[in-house]
Amino acid sequence: MNSKIAIVTGASSGIGEITAEVLAKAGYTVYGTSRRGTASGKRPFEMLALDVTSEESVQAAINEVIRLHGRIDLLVNNAGFGVAPAGAEESSIAQAQAIFDTNFFGIVRMTRAVVPHMRKQKSGRIINIGSVLGFLPMPYMALYAATKHAVEGYSESLDHELRTWGIRVSVVEPAYTKTGFDANLLAPDEKLIEYQAIRTAVDLRMKEILQTADAPLVVANTVLKVAQSDHPKQRYTAGSTAGRLKLLRRFAPAGVLDAGLRKDLKLSSVSQH
Numbered sequence: 001m002n003s004k005i006a007i008v009t010g011a012s013s014g015i016g017e018i019t020a021e022v023l024a025k026a027g028y029t030v031y032g033t034s035r036r037g038t039a040s041g042k043r044p045f046e047m048l049a050l051d052v053t054s055e056e057s058v059q060a061a062i063n064e065v066i067r068l069h070g071r072i073d074l075l076v077n078n079a080g081f082g083v084a085p086a087g088a089e090e091s092s093i094a095q096a097q098a099i100f101d102t103n104f105f106g107i108v109r110m111t112r113a114v115v116p117h118m119r120k121q122k123s124g125r126i127i128n129i130g131s132v133l134g135f136l137p138m139p140y141m142a143l144y145a146a147t148k149h150a151v152e153g154y155s156e157s158l159d160h161e162l163r164t165w166g167i168r169v170s171v172v173e174p175a176y177t178k179t180g181f182d183a184n185l186l187a188p189d190e191k192l193i194e195y196q197a198i199r200t201a202v203d204l205r206m207k208e209i210l211q212t213a214d215a216p217l218v219v220a221n222t223v224l225k226v227a228q229s230d231h232p233k234q235r236y237t238a239g240s241t242a243g244r245l246k247l248l249r250r251f252a253p254a255g256v257l258d259a260g261l262r263k264d265l266k267l268s269s270v271s272q273h
Contacts, residue, residue, distance in 0.1 A: 004027070004028050004029070004074060005028070005065065005069045005071055005072050005073050006020075006023050006028040006029065006030045006031070006074040006075075006227075007030075007031050007032075007061075007062075007072060007074070007075050007076065007110075007114070008020040008030060008031070008032050008076040008078060009033045009050065009076065009079035009106070009110060010034065010052075010079030010080065011032025011033055011045070011047065011078070012032070012036075012038050012047070013179070014177075014179030014216055015129060015177060015216045015219045015220065016076075016078040016079070017043075018217055018219070019076055019216075019219065020032040020043070021043070022220040022223070022224050023045075023074070023076075023220075023223070023224060023227070024043075024044035024045045025044065026224055028073075028074065028227075029045075029069070030046070031045065031046050031048050031065055032046070032047050032048070033047070033049070033050035033079070034047065034049070034050070035050070036049065037050075048061045048064065048065075049061070052079045052102060052106030052107075052109055052110060053102055053105070053106060053109075055109060058110060058113050062110075062113040062114060062117075071117065072114050072117050072118065072124065073118075073123065073124060073125065074125045074126075074227050075110060075114045075124070075125070075126045076127045076128075076129070076223055076227075077107040077111070077128045078129040079102060079106055080102055080103040080106070081099065081102055081103070081184060081185070081186065082099070082144040082185050082186070083099060083141065083144060083188055084185040084187050084188065084199075084203065085140040085141060085199055085202040086140055086187075086191070086195060087140060087188075087194075087195040087198075087199070088140075088142035088143065089190075089192065090188035090189075090190050090191050090195055090199075091143055091188050091189060091190065092189050092190050094189075095143075095186070095188070095189045095190075096143050099143050099144065099186075100143075100146075103147035103148070103150075103151070104147045104150045104151060107128055107151060107154070108154070111126060114126070115162065115167065118162075118165070118167045119162075119167065122165055122166045123165075123166045123167065124162075124165075124166070124167040124168075125167070125168055125170075125226070125227055126155075126158075126162075126167065126168070126169045126170075127169075127170050127223055127226050128151050128154075128155050128169070128170070128171050128172070129171075129172055129174070129219070129223075130148050130151045130152055130155070130171040130172060130173045130235075131144075131145075131148040131175075132173050132237070132241075132245045132246070133145040133148045133149075134148035134149050134151060134152040134171065134173055135152065135246065135249050137261065139261075139262075139267060140198070140199065140265075151171060152171055152235070155169050155170070155171045155234065156169075156171075156234050156235075159234050169234070170232050170233060170235065170236060171234065171235050171236070172219060172222050172223055172236050172237075172238050173235060173236065173238060173242055173246070174214065174219045174237075174238040174242055175214065175237075175239055175241040175245060176206075176209050176213035176214070176241070177216055177218070177219060177239075178213045178216065179216050201266065202265060205265055205266050213241075218238055218239045219238045219239070222237075222239075248260070
């Protein structure tokens with residue numbers, strides 16, 4: 001293949017880094033990005049400084065890639081962060097806005113910067129890293145789940161809009177993945193004593209689940225499959241756990257799914273009104 005030009009945000013570690021490596025090995029010319037910018041070192045891809053919360057930073061990085069190559073064929077929106085397990089009311093409005101600014105509006109900024117070039121060349125792929133929390137609830141990570149629900153709605157709508165110009169948009173939905181993501185979770189900024197015990201319990205349960213989570217390569221290989229597909233779908237689960245959860249969401253009675261989720265997280269049962 002002629003070398004296609006790919007940009008992967010949040011590529012300094014975890015899913016982003018492995019995805020950039022997989023794409024590079026598959027023949028793409030890859031630019032990974034991170035907020036601080038890091039030396040490319042022995043990586044098989046270049047690194048660019050890019051802060052997805054800054055319009056100026058986004059435009060500068062995209063303009064640089066266009067200057068060098070004149071085109072962008074693939075954008076993988078991966079940059080994001082979460083808030084450690086906590087009650088939804090334990091995050092201030094400012095913290096809620098901050099997580100949306102990166103996880104959702106970061107994707108919007110990147111998309112708005114890249115689409116004009118893809119439209120001009122009448123081709124392109126945008127792959128947004130979502131989550132099973134884009135179609136499932138996650139008690140005590142409500143804000144993160146909300147951003148991923150937003151990504152799903154935006155991506156599906158955008159895909160319909162951009163097909164006219166040969167551009168397709170897909171979401172990749174991993175379940176729990178073994179990365180440093182959990183180590184970088186922000187603490188809630190307005191902790192309440194009422195949530196202290198359950199906050200600790202859910203955090204411990206999440207650490208247990210992550211012990212058997214998928215490797216980031218599972219997600220990266222899914223991204224490559226989507227990028228190379230002649231007829232991409234709007235949604236792809238990544239890994240067997242995510243696939244099972246999607247089936248449960250689609251076919252299991254709501255009460256069964258509800259009870260299973262609470263049992264898995266070891267939440268105490270509450271009376272039904």
